[in-house]
Amino acid sequence: MNNIKKLIQQQFTNEHVSSINTTQNNIQNTDQSVSSTNTDNIETPSPEKNTDNTEDEVEDPMDNIKKPSTKDTKAKAKTQEPAPVFIPPVPTDPQLLELHNTCLTCKSCELCDSALNLVFGDGNPKAQLMVIGEAPGADEDEQGRPFVGRAGQLLIKLLNKYGVQREDIFIANILKHRPPNNRNPLSSEISACTPFLRKQIEIIQPKLLITLGNFSSQYILETKTGITKIRGVVQESSYGMVMPTLHPSAIIRGAYPVDLLEKDVVTALQYIGYDVTLED
Ligand code: SF4
Numbered sequence: 001m002n003n004i005k006k007l008i009q010q011q012f013t014n015e016h017v018s019s020i021n022t023t024q025n026n027i028q029n030t031d032q033s034v035s036s037t038n039t040d041n042i043e044t045p046s047p048e049k050n051t052d053n054t055e056d057e058v059e060d061p062m063d064n065i066k067k068p069s070t071k072d073t074k075a076k077a078k079t080q081e082p083a084p085v086f087i088p089p090v091p092t093d094p095q096l097l098e099l100h101n102t103c104l105t106c107k108s109c110e111l112c113d114s115a116l117n118l119v120f121g122d123g124n125p126k127a128q129l130m131v132i133g134e135a136p137g138a139d140e141d142e143q144g145r146p147f148v149g150r151a152g153q154l155l156i157k158l159l160n161k162y163g164v165q166r167e168d169i170f171i172a173n174i175l176k177h178r179p180p181n182n183r184n185p186l187s188s189e190i191s192a193c194t195p196f197l198r199k200q201i202e203i204i205q206p207k208l209l210i211t212l213g214n215f216s217s218q219y220i221l222e223t224k225t226g227i228t229k230i231r232g233v234v235q236e237s238s239y240g241m242v243m244p245t246l247h248p249s250a251i252i253r254g255a256y257p258v259d260l261l262e263k264d265v266v267t268a269l270q271y272i273g274y275d276v277t278l279e280d
Contacts, residue, residue: 088117088144093125095203099196103176108192111177117144121172121200128272129169130206131155132197133247134215135185141178146171151248154258155212158265162276170204172197174216190219201239207272209240210265213247220244228256232264234271243268 091097100120106112119136122145131147139149147155156166175185175193185193201209211217214227220237221244223230231245245264246256266278 086117086143086145088119089122091120091122091125093203096125096200099199099203103196106176106196109177109186109189111175111179111189114180115177116141118176119144119146119173119178120176121146121170123166123170124168125170125204127168127170127204128207129164129210129268130201130204130208131169131171131210131212132216132220133171133173133212135173135175135182136178137182138178140173146173150252154248154252155261155265158258158262161262161279162266162269162274164269164274170200170206172200174219184215194219198239207241208234208268209237209242210268211242211244213250217242217244231260232267234267241271243271 091100100118103120104118112118115136119140123130133147136146137149137151140146140152146152152171159165159169174197175189176196177193179185179189209220211220217227217230218224220239220242221230221235222237227244227246232243234241234243236242243264245268246261248261250256251258251261263278266276269276
């Protein structure tokens, strides 16, 4: 009986050891398998292969972010440019300065509520020639200066051609604040604002006024006749002597040839004593 027990114990011990060995072998094999698998999956770059391409093959999360085109970048750079800062001119002449300051605080009509700046007018306080337009436009409103847009540039270019600089003349408008969307001035606005223009003319005492276009010409000359019929001739008015002519914006629109405006400018300069003749 004892022999049987010993035999069973011996058998159990042998089987147990065998089982442990088998398990250890399996674990070892598994480790080797895992080890082999991991190693196989890592691609060892060959010396000839350009490893930079590896990066190309890997999806870059940044690729999912839309890269701005050159155009977008330029547009962004453009929008990031600081907006120009305009400082409206302030008269140096004491009388004009006092009038300017009165206009700055004027609330006689509603235009001061919608306009960005007062466009009082600027130039030589002792100018022989004073140019009068209708009302400030968008550029003028933004800068607080009259006739800085394309129409004004055309007029100044013509004057420059005959030796007159912007600083030599005085430029103003019937209205000192811009009407919304460049609409025509209302009669109530004209009544409220023109005393300032009259006062400006009294202070500057120009030899001649040049009125531009229908609106200012008809107002100053107190007529309803159209500009094409009254332009080109120096005439008397309650504001002084006047040369009515076409508005430069009508020339830019192509409504009239620039020759007509140039002819009137030369006539005006001759009237105030400039020795100029119409050039080709
Ligand atoms: S437009 Fe003339 S009247 Fe009207 S608020 Fe301006 S300055 Fe005064």
